[in-house]
Every structure is written in structure tokens, then in C-alpha cells.
Amino acid sequence: MTEPEVLLFLGDLARAWPDAQTELHYTTPFTLLVAVVLSAQATDASVNRVTPALFAAAPTPQAMAALGDEQVGELIRTIGLWRNKAKNVVALSRQLLAEHGGQIPHTREALEKLAGVGRKTANVVLNVAFNQPTVPVDTHVFRLANRSGLGRGRTVEAVEKKLEVRIPLPMMRDSHHWLILQGRYVCKARKPECWRCAAQQSCLYPDKTPLPRPKATRTGA
Ligand code: SF4
16 A cells, blocks of 8 residues: 555544444453453453453452462353463463562563463553554454555564554554454455445455345245
8 A cells, every 4th residue: 555545544444433442341451461361362252251250359460360270260261262361361460470560561572471472462452551552463453454455464473564664653553443443343354344344445455345235035925
């Protein structure tokens, strides 16, 4: 995409998602970090179903570490990979207590050293909790960026680098939410819904989908 096309594309998404926010429920940087770790390969809705009880029992790293793997596992066992996630959540809580005074670090390097925290999770926490201009690339953003031409690349890192260069700094933080929501609900994995996409004018995807025809219904006796 050219610079004007990028601005047009992002402007259209901004209008489509004026109040875009993360769909994960959280109240503090710690609960956000835990929710994002739990959301790997799980839907936000499934995470939001387990976090009220988890955060009521363990709202702080101290409480989460004290709860331990087994009890955390009991509280999150309806989400995918719950055993590993329970271990990671308890381990990262212990790391926060031992290495960061129970606080969430503000740098990607320090966040990525925590159990279960990869680059995408670190970027989400920096963006959402600390207002830093990061562009986390999850499966939805990767697909949308490649289809639309906003930032094509074979790997998550390559796409992230392109987006960091192309997205103007003042739009970078919000674009995280616009891109995720657009990818999740409109530019869907199996078939994009281009006919109702706010950014179809500037999108470079060559096989845009038309409005589906209504199914024929039988008439008469
Ligand atoms: S026009 Fe289609 S392919 Fe392009 S971003 Fe929108 S939904 Fe995705």
C-alpha cells in the first residue's frame, strides 16, 4: 500500500470501530497480563468466563502465587491448554514478586522473560496497560495485514515490522484494536466479508467477496 492508501485504510477502520477496546475483562495491569496469557489459542469470551472467579480469588501476584498450580487449574479448566496456562500464571506471579517487586515491568524485554509471555502478549500489555505505541500481531492481524496489503510478510515478525513502519505513530496504539476487531469479525479466516468491510476501497485483496445472494425459497402449494 502507498502512504495515502494506508491512511485511507486506517481512517476507514477508525470510523468503523470508534470505541475499540480490548474485549478481555481486566482491572489492573496484572489482571490484564494474566488474561492475555490465558487467551492464547482460546477466545476472549472463554477467558472472560473464567477470570471473574480467578481474579476474585487471586487479584494480585501474591495471591496468585499462593493459590498454586492446582487451584488455578481448577478455576480455568474450561479453556484450552489450561494445565500449562495455570503453571505459567503461577510462575509469572512468582517472577513478578522475586524480580519486579510485584509490579508489571514496562519493557518488552522484561515482559518476555515472564513465563508464558511471548512477543504478542508483551506488545498487548505495553499497548493496553501502558499506552505504548505497539502493534501486536495475532492470527487476525496477520491475516488482515496480508490480505489487504497493509503489511505483507511470511512471519509475524515480518508483518509487525512492516506495520511499525507504515502506521503513523499517532494511530499506532488504536490501530491494534481496529485491526483485531476487523480481522475477527469482518476479514474472517475462512471467507472475508468484503461486501460489508469499511475498508474495501483501499484494500488490495484481489478476490473481494460479494454480498451473498439470498437463498431461493419454494413458493406455491
Ligand atoms: S475488503 Fe475483504 S479482504 Fe480486504 S480487509 Fe476488508 S474483508 Fe479483508
